[in-house]
Amino acid sequence: MKFIIAIIKPFKLDxxxxxxxxxxxxxxxxxxxxxxxxxxxxxxxxxxxxxxxNMLPKVKLEIAASDALxxxxxxxxxxxxxxDSIGDGKIFVLDLASATRIRTGETGDTAL
Amino acid sequence: MIRKLLCAAGxxxxxxxxxxxxxxxxxxxxxxxxxxxxxxxxxMTSTLLVLMMxxxxxxxxxxxxxxxxxxLSVMTQVGAVAALTMLVWVMWGYTxxxxxxxxxxxxxxxxxxxxxVTPESTAATFTKGVVISEYVFVCFQMTFAxxxxxLVLGSVVERIKFSAVMVFAVVWLTIVYFPIAHMVWAGNGYxxxxxxxDFAGGTVVHINSxxxxxxxxxxLGKRIGYPKEPMMPHSLTLTSVGTGLLWVGWFGxxxxxxxxxxxxxxxxxxxxxxxxASAGIFWMLTERVMGHKSSALGFCSGxxxxxxxxxxxxxxxxxxxxxxLGAVASVICYFAVSKLKPALGYDDALDTFxxxxxxxxxxxxxxxxxxxxxxxxxxxxxVSMGHQLGVQLFTVGATIAIAAVGTAVAIxxxxxxxxxxxxxxVEVEGLDIGEHGERAYN
Numbered sequence: 332m333k334f335i336i337a338i339i340k341p342f343k344l345d346x347x348x349x350x351x352x353x354x355x356x357x358x359x360x361x362x363x364x365x366x367x368x369x370x371x372x373x374x375x376x377x378x379x380x381x382x383x384x385n386m387l388p389k390v391k392l393e394i395a396a397s398d399a400l401x402x403x404x405x406x407x408x409x410x411x412x413x414x415d416s417i418g419d420g421k422i423f424v425l426d427l428a429s430a431t432r433i434r435t436g437e438t439g440d441t442a443l
Numbered sequence: 444m445i446r447k448l449l450c451a452a453g454x455x456x457x458x459x460x461x462x463x464x465x466x467x468x469x470x471x472x473x474x475x476x477x478x479x480x481x482x483x484x485x486x487m488t489s490t491l492l493v494l495m496m497x498x499x500x501x502x503x504x505x506x507x508x509x510x511x512x513x514x515l516s517v518m519t520q521v522g523a524v525a526a527l528t529m530l531v532w533v534m535w536g537y538t539x540x541x542x543x544x545x546x547x548x549x550x551x552x553x554x555x556x557x558x559x560v561t562p563e564s565t566a567a568t569f570t571k572g573v574v575i576s577e578y579v580f581v582c583f584q585m586t587f588a589x590x591x592x593x594l595v596l597g598s599v600v601e602r603i604k605f606s607a608v609m610v611f612a613v614v615w616l617t618i619v620y621f622p623i624a625h626m627v628w629a630g631n632g633y634x635x636x637x638x639x640x641d642f643a644g645g646t647v648v649h650i651n652s653x654x655x656x657x658x659x660x661x662x663l664g665k666r667i668g669y670p671k672e673p674m675m676p677h678s679l680t681l682t683s684v685g686t687g688l689l690w691v692g693w694f695g696x697x698x699x700x701x702x703x704x705x706x707x708x709x710x711x712x713x714x715x716x717x718x719x720a721s722a723g724i725f726w727m728l729t730e731r732v733m734g735h736k737s738s739a740l741g742f743c744s745g746x747x748x749x750x751x752x753x754x755x756x757x758x759x760x761x762x763x764x765x766x767x768l769g770a771v772a773s774v775i776c777y778f779a780v781s782k783l784k785p786a787l788g789y790d791d792a793l794d795t796f797x798x799x800x801x802x803x804x805x806x807x808x809x810x811x812x813x814x815x816x817x818x819x820x821x822x823x824x825x826v827s828m829g830h831q832l833g834v835q836l837f838t839v840g841a842t843i844a845i846a847a848v849g850t851a852v853a854i855x856x857x858x859x860x861x862x863x864x865x866x867x868x869v870e871v872e873g874l875d876i877g878e879h880g881e882r883a884y885n
Contacts, residue, residue, distance in 0.1 A: 375675065376735055376738065377676055377738075378740060379777075380674075380785070382673040382675060384673075
């Protein structure tokens with residue numbers, strides 16, 4: 332099993348969710364996060380006082396997938412979240428040691 | 444004498460003079476005037492419009508500009524200080540400003556605790572023989588005092604103790620607001636006698652609150668982290684809502700200052716529309732000229748700057764003069780808040796001085812110009828522009844001096860009684876938790 336963490340642009344969330352639904356991803360966790368990478372921040376001005384914010388709002392997706400499905404998940408996110416511009420985000424993949432469905436106690440791929 | 448003064452100031456002069464001894468005798472000699480229900484109804488409506496400017500208008504406008512950890516403290520300070528003013532007003536404020544007798548600086552104290560005010564007693568308007576009920580006049584003027592002291596708080600929020608605000612308010616009202624209101628608006632007031640034009644309170648409310656705010660924040664000191672840490676407004680949405688409520692409420696403030704539902708009120712109304720609209724547009728244009736984007740906060744700031752500037756001119760200007768006045772005030776206030784404040788380094792947190800103080804000065808001085816018939820104003824040309832400007836400048840200067848000295852006294856009294864400023868821990872954690880034990884957003 333793989334644990335996939337994707338940081339994407341907030342307005343791309345719906346497209347990514349649709350693309351993942353189409354390949355059979357059954358669930359995910361979504362958080363609103365802030366961070367920075369190579370994309371520069373923005374400048375905000377309030378009554379002449381300038382503040383440059385280097386933390387930009389992003390959306391973080393966390394998805395657990397079987398080894399078989401993981402490459403498709405990565406590809407789907409990469410294609411759906413891309414705008415071909417800086418700041419589109421990153422996808423990280425970790426090995427997942429175990430998964431347990433709380434209601435039934437099932438473990439492994441059947442718990443996903 | 445009173446009628447002569449009223450004539451000198453023109454039918455739209457700035458007097459809110461109540462029945463002084465001379466006037467009362469005149470009236471008694473003819474017939475006892477009875478308040479006109481139409482005028483009374485308009486003045487009661489105006490009074491409530493001004494209350495709406497304070498809560499929720501000013502509370503939201505200021506609250507949105509503060510950081511989220513201080514939202515409730517800003518709203519509570521504005522609301523509580525207004526409530527306290529209402530009590531002080533009926534105890535000794537009304538009689539100090541508008542009671543019988545007294546001198547050019549304060550009235551007599553014969554109406555303390557509203558002694559002698561009855562449903563039958565009346566207050567004079569600008570038209571001979573036309574009166575409004577005195578209780579209505581008491582309430583209308585009460586709301587002016589309440590919003591003025593609430594405005595001052597804009598410079599000191601996010602670090603002043605709640606208890607200090609309450610002590611400051613009582614002292615400041617007594618030694619600054621009530622005397623200035625008397626001097627500008629009462630029939631025997633010193634500035635009124637000079638012929639100063641202040642239709643709805645450019646000097647009494649705006650220069651007064653703006654200068655007091657500057658002095659108060661200089662004594663109090665800067666917020667921790669200012670100006671290095673970002674201190675962005677936490678909700679320009681709420682500030683925009685507050686701006687709208689202020690604009691609507693300001694029709695009670697300005698058109699209500701005619702004291703009658705008549706043509707002068709209509710003139711004040713149209714000016715309160717167009718000067719404000721012009722100022723909102725011109726602030727955003729100035730932002731563009733300075734290489735920035737036209738901003739929501741810029742729009743709100745321009746609206747308030749225009750409202751401030753048109754306050755003394757509301758019934759003292761033609762609509763075209765008001766448009767120019769609003770535009771000029773807006774541009775000057777833009778530079779006051781975005782250039783002057785950072786250059787001098789004072790922490791006027793919500794720009795009360797930059798907008799109310801500076802805008803009030805532009806409005807008060809500009810009123811001496813737009814009043815002239817050659818610029819479409821309602822003046823009859825009997826007072827030369829040079830003389831009128833001299834009177835306006837003197838009134839502005841004297842108001843600045845009284846406000847500055849009185850505020851220093853009031854702030855040091857508050858410091859002696861309460862300690863004035865919250866501890867650094869409370870300031871960093873936020874005054875909502877530290878001073879009130881609540882959070883605005885859970």
